[in-house]
Amino acid sequence: MSQRTIICFGLDELVYRNPAETIAEEVGLRHGWAKVDSVYKFPRSSTVKIIFKDADMAKRTLLEVLNLFHIHIPGYQTRQEDFILLLTCNKCNAAQVALAPAPSGPATPNLSKSLSGLLCVFNAQMANMYNPAWPRMGSQT
Structure with missing residues (x-):
């Protein structure tokens, strides 16, 4: 699952204040190739975890940029989740x-x-x- 997940940190308040379901819909609307499985908002921070349906979608998101609610999210604010057993x-x-x-x-x-x-x-x-x-x-x- 960690290969399908990206972490977006330091998000603008205009993006973070939206509910998780709305953020998931916005990713699908702005990026037609992206299908989001779920979104988790970390409390008391401006960090969001986005889980895609496929690992290739997460990789493509890291290579391209995210645009959510007319806000550009640069690549240095996103990274793939690491899994340590x-x-x-x-x-x-x-x-x-x-x-x-x-x-x-x-x-x-x-x-x-x-x-x-x-x-x-x-x-x-x-x-x-x-x-x-x-x-x-x-x-x-």
């Missing part, structure tokens, strides 16, 4: 980012440690399975 242990409810890009540079700290102490063995093993670039549990790096 979070693994959660069913035993201890510890969560960690397992599929984030591997850190570069000097050796990374052992994954078996967290702010609250030691993570369970399952959680550390799952992280190592998904990202072998990270040190193995019990390694001395």
Whole structure:
């Protein structure tokens, strides 16, 4: 779903004050090729999440510009949503980012440690399975 989603931030008040349904209709009216599945407005900000019916529509929106309610939304105010898988242990409810890009540079700290102490063995093993670039549990790096 994240490939079908774009985030528009820093929107003008003339665009943001409209209901989500009206924004979805406006995208379809101004851009005949765009079919919007849903629109979500983030509260207390001028940020909107637009979910298209197809990933190609989202990519085309990023390449072209959005015009909503006679307001031009430049490309630097839009980006594609990023998805990062979070693994959660069913035993201890510890969560960690397992599929984030591997850190570069000097050796990374052992994954078996967290702010609250030691993570369970399952959680550390799952992280190592998904990202072998990270040190193995019990390694001395």
